[in-house]
Amino acid sequence: MRLTILGGGGFRVPLVYGALLGDRAEGRVTRVVLHDLDAGRLSAVARVLAEQAAGDPDAPEVTVTTDLDEALRGADFVFSAIRVGGLEGRAADERVALAQGVLGQETVGAGGIAYGLRTVPVAVDIARRVARLAPDAWVINFTNPAGLVTEAMSRHLGDRVIGICDSPVGLGRRIARVVGAHPGEAWIDYVGLNHLGWVRGLRVAGRDELPRLLADPDLLGSFEEGRLFGPQWLRSLGAVPNEYLHYYYFNRETVRAYQRAEKTRGAFLRDQQAGFYEEMRRPDAAALTAWDRTRAEREATYMAENRDAAGAGEREDDDLSGGYEKVALALMRAIARDERTTLILNVRNRGTLGVLDAEAVIEVPCLVDANGAHPVTVDPLPGHATGLVCAVKAVEREVLSAAESGSRTTAVKAFALHPLVDSVNVAHALVDGYTAVHPGLAYLS
Incomplete structure (x- = not known):
């Protein structure tokens, strides 16, 4: 079985490969194709994977390519973990939002909208290519904002795209x-x-x-x-x-904590990972050791500003082990081998939540088998949660509309309607700020 990983030069790819190494069952993944636009990052990650597989004669074969169509042809599963604009883009998302006194986190609020606006057109192009080049493939999406991006891709792939999250x-x-x-x-x-x-x-x-x-x-x-x-x-x-x-x-407290922080999360990861990839330029560098060291620091500092605002202390050791790679492997196994299981996934609503339409992507427990993921019937949400879910889904729909039409006016509407922005004037300032720093938003007019 062939797995293609888009964003194959990404830092967390070795987590996925490590999970694959532990799978010995019949029908397992035997070939991994890494695709990325950055050949240097591909080379660095391939070195880490080679050290992971050292001494294992049955390790999945790894190939790398910067050609997207080549990566997709013949794929059984496509794992999408791209980051449009890179970590520099994430840092810019945070910086522009905080300058306006609002949250810049990559999936929530202004930062999530900015990330979605530049990611959706790329994700849609990938979905169209998958439909043309690998129509029988299943796409597992981890690209953030995961629910929004999965919904964008589902308009072209239907139920053959499934979003995952380890949270x-x-x-x-x-x-x-x-x-x-x-x-x-x-x-x-x-x-x-x-x-x-x-x-x-x-x-x-x-x-x-x-x-x-x-x-x-x-x-x-x-x-x-x-x-x-x-x-x-x-x-x-x-x-x-x-x-x-x-x-x-706790929005106000969190924004203040982010404003006080020496570095935003995106800036920290940008600098940290730049150090890792720079180290990988040395032929004698111990790739796996360097990756393990960098990952441990990354996980320990996750949501540090929130924990600081709440006085929650440090993360526990058991929470530093990641998890999304295990969800991805369980999902692939369930579909490929009809090993029925239950997983919390991002899928089309199909009437599961009555307050949303059938095509809205939601996150709920799903029964998974060879035919894909099927959302389980759930009780209605209480009013406060229903209001928040409907408000954020409405914003996601405006993002999708802006990405499709290229309308700057619709983009402003998306920002203005988000509960964590709450100002039309701030929304205009955010669109001005983001289009100034992101070439990928030049399509908005």
Whole structure:
């Protein structure tokens, strides 16, 4: 089986390859094609993968290419993890937003809209090429903003594109752990959009353990989201939000923390990864050792500003192991081998949430088999969550419309309607600022 990874020079690709190395079952991935626009980054990542595979005669073969069509032909699965504009673009997204006093995070608020506006046209082009060159392939999208980009691609690929995110998986794992359950034996009642969802129940052996968790301050204080949001707020909600909802519930505090930070997250990663790729220019560099060291620092500083604003402390060791590569492998195995499983994924709504139309991409538990991912019926969201989901989905639709039409006016509307922007004047300033620094937004007029 052949897997093509778009964004193959990306820093997290070795996580995916490491997961593939652990798969010994029949029908596993035997060939990996890495595609990237940057040949130097491709070479660096290929060196890390070669060291990972050292001594393993059955390791998947790795090839690299900068030709997109060549990468797509013959693919069984396409893993899309591109970053349009690179980490310099992410840093610019943060900088422009913070100058206007609003959040610049890459998937939430102004930064997410800017990232979406320059990513959607590229993702749509990829979807069209997949439909033409590899019509039987399944696309697994991790490109952010994951829900928005998956919806854009689904307009050309239908249900053969599925979005993944490790955030709900990590949240479910942490909750199961603190109530003494094995994550694989727990049913997680999770619903929302990507980076905008809530755990409303955790069923173990037919019993919902979430009420017990919410009633116990010590248990709530023992995991990251409990410390991030605070026991009182979680009990008020009657649910445990995805960590990204901290940007909504504690927006002012988070923006201040980002403004005080020595570097934004994007700037930190830009500089950190530049150091890694520069080190890989030395032929004698120990590629895997350098990658491991850089990854550990990256994971330990994840959402550091939010934890600082909440006084949540450092991340626990168990939360530093990533997870999206495991979701991707489980998804591929379920489809390729008809190994039925349940995963929280980004898929088309199909009536699952009555407040959204059938084509809206949502993030919910799905039953996965050889025919793809099928969303599980869920109870309606409470009013406060429904309002937030509908407002953000409306913004996503404006982003898609602006990307399709090239309308600057529609782009301004997308920014102005977002709950974390809340000003038409700021929206105009954001569009002016982003078009000034991003050549990829020159299509807006």
